[in-house]
Amino acid sequence: xxxxxxxxxxxxxxxxxxxxxxxxxxxxxxxxxxxxxxxxxxxxxxxxxxxxxxxxxxxxxxxxxxxxxxxxxxxxxxxxxxxxxxxxxxxxxxxxxxxxxxxxxxxxxxxxxxxxxxxxxxxxxxxxxxxxxxxxxxxxxxxxxxxxxxxxxxxxxxxxxxxxxxxxxxxxxxxxxxxxxxxxxxxxxxxxxxx
Numbered sequence: 041x042x043x044x045x046x047x048x049x050x051x052x053x054x055x056x057x058x059x060x061x062x063x064x065x066x067x068x069x070x071x072x073x074x075x076x077x078x079x080x081x082x083x084x085x086x087x088x089x090x091x092x093x094x095x096x097x098x099x100x101x102x103x104x105x106x107x108x109x110x111x112x113x114x115x116x117x118x119x120x121x122x123x124x125x126x127x128x129x130x131x132x133x134x135x136x137x138x139x140x141x142x143x144x145x146x147x148x149x150x151x152x153x154x155x156x157x158x159x160x161x162x163x164x165x166x167x168x169x170x171x172x173x174x175x176x177x178x179x180x181x182x183x184x185x186x187x188x189x190x191x192x193x194x195x196x197x198x199x200x201x202x203x204x205x206x207x208x209x210x211x212x213x214x215x216x217x218x219x220x221x222x223x224x225x226x227x228x229x230x231x232x233x234x235x
Contacts, residue, residue, distance in 0.1 A: 082223050082224070082225060082226050083118075083119050083199075083224060083225040083226075084225060084226070084227060085115050085116055085118060085197055085199060085225045085226060085227030086115060086116040086227055087113065087114075087115045087116075087195060087196075087197050087227040087228060087229040088113070088114055088115070088229060089111045089112055089113050089114070089195075089229060089231075090112050090114070091111040091112055091156070092111065092231050094229055094230055094231075095230055095231075095232065096231060096232065097231065097232050097233060097234075098111065098182075098183055098193060098231035098232065098233045099111075102182050102183070103182040103183040103184060103233055104181070104182050104183065104184035105184075105235065107157075108180075108181065108182045109156060109157035109158075109180070109182070110142065110154065110156065110157060110158045110179075110180035110182070111156060111231075112153065112154065112155055112156040113127075113153050113154045113195060113197075113229070114152055114153035115152060115153060115197055115227060116152075116227070117152070118149070118199035118224060118225050119199065119224045119225050121201050121224060122149050122199040122200065122201065122224050122225070123149050123200060123201055123202050123203050124145070124146055124147055124148065124149055124200050124202065124203040124204065125145075125147035125148075125149070125151060125197060125198060125199055125200065126143075126144065126145040126146075126147065126197070126198045126200060126204065126215055126219055127142065127143075127144040127145075127147065127154070127195065127196065127197050127198075128140065128142070128143055128144075128196050128198075128212060128215065128216075129141040129142035129143075129180070129193060129194065129195050129196075130193070130194050130196070130212075131183065131185070131191050131192065131193055131194075132192060132194060133185075133189070133190075133191040133192055134185070134191070135186075139174045140173050140174045140212045141173050141174070141175075141180065141181050141182065141183070141193065142170075142173055142179070142180045142181065143170060143171030143172070143173060143210065143211070143212055143215055144158075144168060144169070144170050144171070145168075145169050145170075145171065145204045145206060145210070145215055146167050146168055146169040146203050146204055146206075147168050148166055148167060148168070149199075151166075151168075158179070158180060159179070160177075160178060160179030160180070161178075161179075162178045162179075162208030162209060163208050167203075169204075169206070169207075169208050169210075170208065170209075171206075171208075171209060171210040171211060171212065171214070171215060172209045172210070172211060174212075178208070178209055183231075183233035184235075185233065185234070185235055186235070187235045188234070188235075189234065190232050190233070190234040191232065191233055191234065192230050192231075192232055193230065193231045193232070193233060194228055194229075194230050195228065195229040195230070195231070196226065196227075196228045197226065197227050197228070197229075198219055198223050198225070198226050199223070199224045199225040199226070200219055200222045200223060200224065201222045201224050202222050204218045204219065205218070206218055
């Protein structure tokens with residue numbers, strides 16, 4: 041004996057079956073999807089200078105007012121796996137937005153500092169490479185704010201798990217894009233200057 045179901049009951053059953061099947065497929069696909077790689081924990085580096093303490097005034101010798109040479113810097117031991125360092129010096133208080141004073145990368149992993157008055161050639165004898173700052177120059181250009189309020193200058197150092205494959209004269213954006221997934225440790229020294 042054939043049992044006949046009203047047409048609307050059959051449609052409801054089909055819709056319920058299809059929804060159940062869709063939920064099952066979605067659950068399976070979510071379980072099989074690529075999992076996001078865990079983010080590396082960025083360790084802390086200690087960055088210091090014998091010329092000034094953190095948050096202290098940068099001596100005029102290292103500014104455009106006098107010799108305009110880079111200050112001596114030193115840093116702590118990086119984590120194992122560090123293959124190079126990169127350094128970016130910025131003034132976040134510039135009137136037109138953050139202004140970059142120095143970009144250095146491919147600093148060898150065995151370095152624990154930079155001497156005073158790093159020369160301005162784009163590439164140094166040990167492979168250390170310099171980018172182009174916001175003055176449009178290669179190498180260090182010291183604090184040179186307009187007269188008035190105090191500006192901060194942030195010396196940010198990155199320990200990287202690779203040596204950057206960038207050419208001399210690279211911009212800050214190029215360096216930051218290249219290091220994004222390769223930072224093992226990071227530290228910062230801040231100095232101030234007012235004219």
